[in-house]
Amino acid sequence: MYLAKIHVNYKRSILNPEAQAIQTALLRLGYQDVASVKLGKYFELKLTNSQSKEQAAKEVDEICDRLLANVNMESYHYQLEELVVAK
Amino acid sequence: MKFAVVAFPGSNCEMDLVYAIEDVVKEQVELVPSTATDLSDYGAVLLPGGFSYGDYLRSGAIAQLAPIMPAVKRFAAAGKPVLGICNGFQILTEARLLPGSLQRNQESKFVCKVADLVVTNDQTRFTTDYQAQQTIQLPIAHGDGNYYCDPITLAELRKNNQIIFTYQNNPNGSVAAIAGISNRQGNVLGMMPHPERAVEAILGSTSGRELFSSLVNSVRKRGLIHE
Numbered sequence: 001m002y003l004a005k006i007h008v009n010y011k012r013s014i015l016n017p018e019a020q021a022i023q024t025a026l027l028r029l030g031y032q033d034v035a036s037v038k039l040g041k042y043f044e045l046k047l048t049n050s051q052s053k054e055q056a057a058k059e060v061d062e063i064c065d066r067l068l069a070n071v072n073m074e075s076y077h078y079q080l081e082e083l084v085v086a087k
Numbered sequence: 088m089k090f091a092v093v094a095f096p097g098s099n100c101e102m103d104l105v106y107a108i109e110d111v112v113k114e115q116v117e118l119v120p121s122t123a124t125d126l127s128d129y130g131a132v133l134l135p136g137g138f139s140y141g142d143y144l145r146s147g148a149i150a151q152l153a154p155i156m157p158a159v160k161r162f163a164a165a166g167k168p169v170l171g172i173c174n175g176f177q178i179l180t181e182a183r184l185l186p187g188s189l190q191r192n193q194e195s196k197f198v199c200k201v202a203d204l205v206v207t208n209d210q211t212r213f214t215t216d217y218q219a220q221q222t223i224q225l226p227i228a229h230g231d232g233n234y235y236c237d238p239i240t241l242a243e244l245r246k247n248n249q250i251i252f253t254y255q256n257n258p259n260g261s262v263a264a265i266a267g268i269s270n271r272q273g274n275v276l277g278m279m280p281h282p283e284r285a286v287e288a289i290l291g292s293t294s295g296r297e298l299f300s301s302l303v304n305s306v307r308k309r310g311l312i313h314e
Contacts, residue, residue, distance in 0.1 A: 014235065015193060017194065018195060067144070070145055070148070070181070072187060072236070073188055
């Protein structure tokens with residue numbers, strides 16, 4: 001069993017007004033230090049049938065391309081962790 | 088001819104469309120649930136505005152996987168007319184029946200007003216009753232109406248006259264002020280403005296009527312339907 005930790009973010013060319021609004025709010029709170037804010041989505045998927053890390057990666061790529069990310073404006077990256085199933 | 092208006096969970100403009108077709112355009116129309124799987128009885132398919140599946144994940148992202156969508160794709164592939172309005176446009180881009188995507192408005196707020204639009208292509212089956220470069224008024228109401236595509240796609244859209252409507256004053260940051268585009272074949276149209284909300288003078292504009300009359304005329308001419 002594998003746990004996929006997936007991050008979906010806007011591509012750099014895509015404007016993200018929500019992140020800009022958060023940055024403005026942080027500046028208002030006095031955090032002049034915050035030079036930029038990125039806002040994305042985070043998913044955790046448990047894959048029960050994948051036999052290998054390669055197989056799990058193939059499935060996650062497919063899932064991201066077909067649903068979790070809109071490749072027109074978003075990119076994604078992920079980590080896979082093998083889960084030890086308790087007997 | 089008979090129109091199909093597809094209602095997804097969270098659609099909210101489907102009855103406006105039914106009303107516009109039935110009472111103003113005077114054609115037959117049926118509300119089709121998104122759980123249906125057959126559209127062979129219809130001459131045109133309309134995807135209404137709203138917030139299908141609560142706009143979860145992205146606007147239109149879940150709706151593109153609804154049971155009706157394979158039938159919508161077959162309908163479009165057969166060259167029959169499909170019109171997506173507002174959320175319907177978002178669903179068509181997510182389903183990849185139209186290029187590009189709709190992202191959050193540039194100003195990060197919901198825009199609800201009447202917009203001046205330019206009819207940039209009057210040669211499609213949705214726009215023959217308009218004049219090229221004519222200015223029309225249609226209501227817009229959206230939070231994710233900012234059309235985005237990469238420069239290569241934009242060049243393609245321009246080359247093939249797929250940009251059908253543009254905003255006179257870009258309200259949402261859309262690339263090239265795009266308000267509506269068609270597919271390469273010209274039988275699938277997606278637009279953010281609401282023609283169904285502009286079919287009676289009491290509603291402030293009748294600019295939407297010509298879109299539906301163009302569509303009816305083109306379907307009749309092509310003999311795509313049994314009367």
